[in-house]
Amino acid sequence: xxxxxxxxxxxxxxxxxxxxxxxxxxxxxxxxxxxxxxxxxxxxxxxxxxxxxxxxxxxxxxxxxxxxxxxxxxxxxxxxxxxxxxxxxxxxxxxxxxxxxxxxxxxxxxxxxxxxxxxxxxxxxxxxxxxxxxxxxxxxxxxxxxxxxxxxxxxxxxxxxxxxxxxxxxxxxxxxxxxxxxxxxxxxxxxxxxxxxxxxxxxxxxxxxxxxxxxxxxxxxxxxxxxxxxxxxxxxxxxxxxxxxxxxxxxxxxxxxxxxxxxxxxxxxxxxxxxxxxxxxxxxxxxxxxxxxxxxxxxxxxxxxxxxxxxxxxxxxxxxxxxxxxxxxxxxxxxxxxxxxxxxxxxxxxxxxxxxxxxxxxxxxxxxxxxxxxxxxxxxxxxxxxxxxxxxxxxxxx
Amino acid sequence: xxxxxxxxxxxxxxxxxxxxxxxxxxxxxxxxxxxxxxxxxxxxxxxxxxxxxxxxxxxxxxxxxxxxxxxxxxxxxxxxxxxxxxxxxxxxxxxxxxxxxxxxxxxxxxxxxxxxxxxxxxxxxxxxxxxxxxxxxxxxxxxxxxxxxxxxxxxxxxxxxxxxxxxxxxxxxxxxxxxxxxxxxxxxxxxxxxxxxxxxxxxxxxxxxxxxxxxxxxxxxxxxxxxxxxxxxxxxxxxxxxxxxxxxxxxxxxxxxxxxxxxxxxxxxxxxxxxxxxxxxxxxxxxxxxxxxxxxxxxxxxxxxxxxxxxxxxxxxxxxxxxxxxxxxxxxxxxxxxxxxxxxxxxxxxxxxxxxxxxxxxxxxxxxxxxxxxxxxxxxxxxxxxxxxxxxxxxxxxxxxxxxxxxxxxxxxxxxxxxxxxxxxxxxxxxxxxxxxxxxxxxxxxxxxxxxxxxxxxxxxxxxxxxxxxxxxxxxxxxxxxxxxxxxxxxxx
Numbered sequence: 001x002x003x004x005x006x007x008x009x010x011x012x013x014x015x016x017x018x019x020x021x022x023x024x025x026x027x028x029x030x031x032x033x034x035x036x037x038x039x040x041x042x043x044x045x046x047x048x049x050x051x052x053x054x055x056x057x058x059x060x061x062x063x064x065x066x067x068x069x070x071x072x073x074x075x076x077x078x079x080x081x082x083x084x085x086x087x088x089x090x091x092x093x094x095x096x097x098x099x100x101x102x103x104x105x106x107x108x109x110x111x112x113x114x115x116x117x118x119x120x121x122x123x124x125x126x127x128x129x130x131x132x133x134x135x136x137x138x139x140x141x142x143x144x145x146x147x148x149x150x151x152x153x154x155x156x157x158x159x160x161x162x163x164x165x166x167x168x169x170x171x172x173x174x175x176x177x178x179x180x181x182x183x184x185x186x187x188x189x190x191x192x193x194x195x196x197x198x199x200x201x202x203x204x205x206x207x208x209x210x211x212x213x214x215x216x217x218x219x220x221x222x223x224x225x226x227x228x229x230x231x232x233x234x235x236x237x238x239x240x241x242x243x244x245x246x247x248x249x250x251x252x253x254x255x256x257x258x259x260x261x262x263x264x265x266x267x268x269x270x271x272x273x274x275x276x277x278x279x280x281x282x283x284x285x286x287x288x289x290x291x292x293x294x295x296x297x298x299x300x301x302x303x304x305x306x307x308x309x310x311x312x313x314x315x316x317x318x319x320x321x322x323x324x325x326x327x328x329x330x331x332x333x334x335x336x337x338x339x340x341x342x343x344x345x346x347x348x349x350x351x352x353x354x355x356x357x358x359x360x361x362x363x364x365x366x367x368x369x370x371x372x373x374x375x376x377x378x379x380x381x382x383x384x385x386x387x388x389x390x391x392x393x394x395x396x397x398x
Numbered sequence: 399x400x401x402x403x404x405x406x407x408x409x410x411x412x413x414x415x416x417x418x419x420x421x422x423x424x425x426x427x428x429x430x431x432x433x434x435x436x437x438x439x440x441x442x443x444x445x446x447x448x449x450x451x452x453x454x455x456x457x458x459x460x461x462x463x464x465x466x467x468x469x470x471x472x473x474x475x476x477x478x479x480x481x482x483x484x485x486x487x488x489x490x491x492x493x494x495x496x497x498x499x500x501x502x503x504x505x506x507x508x509x510x511x512x513x514x515x516x517x518x519x520x521x522x523x524x525x526x527x528x529x530x531x532x533x534x535x536x537x538x539x540x541x542x543x544x545x546x547x548x549x550x551x552x553x554x555x556x557x558x559x560x561x562x563x564x565x566x567x568x569x570x571x572x573x574x575x576x577x578x579x580x581x582x583x584x585x586x587x588x589x590x591x592x593x594x595x596x597x598x599x600x601x602x603x604x605x606x607x608x609x610x611x612x613x614x615x616x617x618x619x620x621x622x623x624x625x626x627x628x629x630x631x632x633x634x635x636x637x638x639x640x641x642x643x644x645x646x647x648x649x650x651x652x653x654x655x656x657x658x659x660x661x662x663x664x665x666x667x668x669x670x671x672x673x674x675x676x677x678x679x680x681x682x683x684x685x686x687x688x689x690x691x692x693x694x695x696x697x698x699x700x701x702x703x704x705x706x707x708x709x710x711x712x713x714x715x716x717x718x719x720x721x722x723x724x725x726x727x728x729x730x731x732x733x734x735x736x737x738x739x740x741x742x743x744x745x746x747x748x749x750x751x752x753x754x755x756x757x758x759x760x761x762x763x764x765x766x767x768x769x770x771x772x773x774x775x776x777x778x779x780x781x782x783x784x785x786x787x788x789x790x791x792x793x794x795x796x797x798x799x800x801x802x803x804x805x806x807x808x809x810x811x812x813x814x815x816x817x818x819x820x821x822x823x824x825x826x827x828x829x830x831x832x833x834x835x836x837x838x839x840x841x842x843x844x845x846x847x848x849x850x851x852x853x854x855x856x857x858x859x860x861x862x863x864x865x866x867x868x869x870x871x872x873x874x875x876x877x878x879x880x881x882x883x884x885x886x887x888x889x890x891x
Binding site for chain 2: 059060061062063064084085112118122123125126135137139140141142143145146147148149150151152153154155156158159161162163167178179180182202205206207208209210244245247248251252297298299300301302303304323326327346347348350365366368369371372374375376378379380381382383385394
């Protein structure tokens with residue numbers, strides 16, 4: 001298999017055109033960190049975007065950054081940090097689940113991944129303002145813009161976010177960025193059962209404390225944390241994160257402790273410990289071992305999270321809740337019917353990690369209603385009529 | 399607009415009879431007087447009486463009507479409350495208007511899941527009113543929120559004064575039930591996140607009625623902020639005010655809202671409702687901070703300091719809720735106030751990078767002078783979303799044309815400085831012919847291919863958004879670039 005390393009959008013376009021003419025198919029790759037996500041792809045060639053690298057435009061007072069799609073996420077995050085800003089949806093660290101590889105902006109957007117702050121700041125797709133991409137018509141198209149408010153034409157940036165590269169090759173992306181919180185505190189509450197934790201998370205998410213992340217980790221899972229306060233608790237842990245200007249964070253932390261301390265023992269994490277805990281929570285790292293075990297992410301209505309977790313546990317899985325109950329991470333061996341279980345709780349599931357053989361055999365994404373599946377096929381056709389990009393990544397045979 | 403289909407016009411009586419059988423009772427309007435009420439939306443300069451108006455009450459009726467229209471080749475223009483400002487709901491002579499006004503129920507306020515399930519004809523404000531007893535509210539708040547509907551908000555991806563911090567409709571929309579032109583009903587998104595699949599919800603939001611008809615929406619509700627305070631800041635020039643906006647953002651503060659008014663707008667509103675704006679100011683900013691009381695007080699102080707350092711001639715922080723509402727009173731009545739000083743005005747809607755605001759305002763004044771017109775500015779400065787109001791008199795020959803030409807000048811200027819044609823009003827017919835200033839033919843062809851996936855016969859609101867109509871078969875054939883560009887150094891297949 002030849003390595004294809006285009007240096008700009010025009011070269012990408014030439015490669016796509018030639019691939020179409022030759023009947024070839026392309027797997028599109030940045031740092032390769034998310035190759036294990038989705039269904040296994042059987043493409044004849046791999047198109048690497050590592051040379052499509054570099055920040056194109058960044059003006060901190062505009063809260064907007066444009067970079068080429070192959071730019072390493074670490075480079076973008078470091079530049080933003082220098083100016084007291086960040087990607088507010090908290091790009092998760094996938095390495096514990098999916099292995100090494102330097103994540104790129106393009107890969108992050110293509111998989112639409114967000115971390116615990118999604119509760120407050122929204123998903124990755126909410127922060128993608130504009131794209132340039134090469135379609136399966138071998139054309140360079142742009143959509144969206146470099147400003148936050150824009151309804152000029154269809155929102156293709158959102159469509160490409162989470163498309164797993166199946167609609168085209170993104171070559172440049174404009175992201176909305178936001179000021180970093182000046183201060184962070186995480187309040188821990190120990191020993192609650194799932195139902196009590198679920199109710200408490202609903203109350204906190206509805207309340208005035210402006211919580212930026214809310215998770216509940218049962219005892220056995222908490223014991224695997226790298227954060228001593230969590231691993232050594234010997235009980236379940238509910239975690240609530242407060243962020244913002246210093247005086248506000250301290251006042252809200254005090255209010256949260258007063259409210260939560262009425263239920264159970266509380267503790268407080270600062271700085272490094274707080275960051276480490278939310279990194280573990282953000283992409284299922286607490287369930288990473290043993291590596292042979294399939295790991296799932298479920299999206300459910302938040303108020304159903306605790307019940308869905310209990311149902312999974314009863315089926316022999318283990319897991320924990322993020323996003324105030326709206327996201328459920330589960331490690332479940334094969335007989336556990338995770339898709340059915342998610343559907344019964346009003347949500348959907350995605351198989352996040354499993355060997356390629358299992359991902360080819362098991363449904364990775366939730367089954368769709370026939371009318372919706374047909375519409376999605378027509379959308380794929382509208383961008384990639386010859387099926388050049390990422391064959392099989394989302395849907396078998398498409 | 400697309401050439402009227404004479405065969406459809408000739409069959410009008412038969413089509414109306416069939417539509418009546420699909421939506422019985424008062425569900426079809428076909429008389430001259432009744433149709434007049436639907437001949438325009440908020441862009442009143444353009445009017446057209448439709449073939450008929452159909453007012454369904456249930457999703458099955460919407461499905462049946464769309465399926466029928468597709469089989470008969472009849473165009474469909476969806477309509478909410480008709481408050482849109484870009485002509486998106488302008489009828490077609492050979493098409494029906496599908497009014498969603500009878501879909502006016504709030505189906506559920508689900509406080510535990512922080513969302514509401516509503517029908518598309520529900521007004522924006524009534525969602526927040528229904529959520530208020532639960533301590534929740536719906537964040538997008540367009541100026542027309544008392545009248546405009548959620549369905550229209552989805553179609554235009556509406557914003558409002560608070561979207562700087564809380565996002566636009568797309569950020570706050572969790573799911574829809576959508577009926578396609580062939581009558582198919584699909585559900586996109588819902589109360590649960592991470593549904594997988596393509597983000598069709600994201601594409602439908604802001605699609606201006608060109609992809610299908612929304613018959614139900616699930617919207618995100620947010621906890622009502624514990625406190626809100628506003629600052630009224632006066633500056634000698636618009637340029638000083640614009641620099642203050644950038645300085646606040648650069649200091650890491652994202653206010654709930656940050657609105658600017660220039661001298662003509664200040665004068666008009668002060669005369670209209672006496673909000674107590676500083677009359678010596680060339681521009682004012684209203685900056686709202688919300689959240690925990692400690693945080694709000696801290697940020698009010700910080701913004702006040704930034705403003706003083708930036709040469710503000712007036713710095714007033716609201717001491718109580720009455721004063722906060724007084725600051726907003728002028729801003730919220732700015733459009734009617736401007737309406738009192740001019741027989742007619744056009745409201746424009748471009749978004750530009752914040753750093754270019756001062757320059758664009760200056761150049762806009764010059765462009766207006768060149769056309770013999772005046773402009774008043776009332777806008778969402780925090781996110782660079784301009785709303786220039788072009789003052790004119792439709793009874794003076796040539797003034798409407800001059801005002802429209804100035805509008806085009808201004809929007810081209812927005813694109814030239816790196817902005818976009820529309821921030822929250824939509825392209826509609828108003829900005830349709832300017833799409834080429836922002837997008838290439840390839841960009842627009844790809845957007846239309848997406849439309850074809852939803853509406854292969856091009857019957858959903860045709861003539862809006864896209865300057866040139868292409869048949870779907872023609873768009874699908876455009877494989878013209880294969881092998882055209884050869885890069886000798888690249889590996890071959």
